[in-house]
Amino acid sequence: MNDRPSAPEGLLLIQDLVNTRDIEDGTDTLDSAPGRRAFGLPAADVPAAKELREALRAACLAHAGHGSAHALDVLLADVALRVNVGADGAASVTARGADLRSRVAESVARASLDGTWLRLKACEAETCQWAYYDRSPAGRRRWCSMSVCGARNKMRNYRARHA
Template identity: 65%
Template sequence: MNERDSAPGGLALVEALVNTLNVETGADTLDTAAGCAALAIAGPDVPAARTLREALRAVCLAHAGHRPPEGASASLLDALLADAPLRVAVDADGAASLRPVEEPPGLTARVAVAVAAASADGTWARLKVCEAADCRWAYYDRSPAGRRRWCSMSVCGARAKMRTYRAKRG
């Protein structure tokens, strides 16, 4: 299995949003038309999408047991998602699901639905952000114990272990 397989269900949207910024290079796909189109957002919505992205990154850092950067917190995500009212929709078969009140739903509303559904099925806490300060890539932790620390053991994990090894020898 590829270490960077997408998160399941609606969490794939959250993971994709967090990963629009490459922390190491500074490249932000929200600066491109293709990046905005992939998330179905318009140019005027990009600043709000960036704020949402960094609030999500802070929570995913907390999921991995790390402190978020100065000024970022879960309370910001809570405030942002409060602006995305949801409703319970019941289909003809009687199955209930959450849906955004607004149609078509904006990015924040779609993220709110994904977070609510992932919380309900127990997968929300497994969406994490890489421990490497120069990476911070979002990944879905599929490990049995749920204790993965890096997005990729072959890249970020190997770098961290090499730094630790060199520090002990130096």
Template identity: 60%
Template sequence: MSERSPAPGGLELIQSLVNTLDLESGGDSLDTAEVRARFGLAEGDVAGARELRESLRVTLLAHAGHPPHREVTPLGALLGESPLVVAVDAADGSATLAPADEGPLRSRVAAAIARALVEGTWIRLKACEAADCHWAYYDRSPAGRGRWCSMQVCGARAKMRRYRAK
């Protein structure tokens, strides 16, 4: 798990959702009422949120150049039916894509991705290379080539494994 700072803007929603599952311990915070409430989920929405979470994780692994950790429903298929509308600010005339309905998590995720695409930040949201981690993190490295959520934990473990293998 990373001690990195949260992703900017709406990407924090996606980062938080992906990080509701700790692969190392198996703990899933979507099992708690408090976390479900934070995402606006009813108990019946959890299965869909888990499916969305793992599709996002596979996409974030791809951002970092890693293969999928398992077979999932493609993210585009999940978000394809999430209607977005153009919202125009009357004060300054700025426009953004926003969910047509604020409730569904998929629509909020789709809007966050759309905003990140415009801002050029979407590709920097990645998942850690470590197979027992895959924690979502925002890559702030100058070249955008970060591989681990934390150099002190996952990066150090990978380097130690390579060293011992020699």
């Protein structure tokens, strides 16, 4: 859908990973060789990547006020990150590993530092849950697309009130 806001570059890895599973269509691009290649995943790592993806989806739902991000905390607890402090005192974070979990942990840490992490959300529509970046001024967007998921929700509510 063309009005699903794309995340800033530092969060694109996470947004793209969450969106490998299309709940509405029932498809999963991690089940295909090109989908795995996009994340540098051998077939043996797919189950762990799917677990990570769903923990990220839960965190994005938590950012929108639904559920808990605890599963992501558990999955990233042992990832080694390094804080780098430059001569000017500016700090940055880098992962010590190059695997998917390490890259995700680095992205989460950097996005937390720059204030963008909490704006990566998942659509509250149960049949969607697509990850999107909330660019609304108040940061209270609820759906990935107002023209699709938002409109469906409003129509359901209208029909329920007039039934």
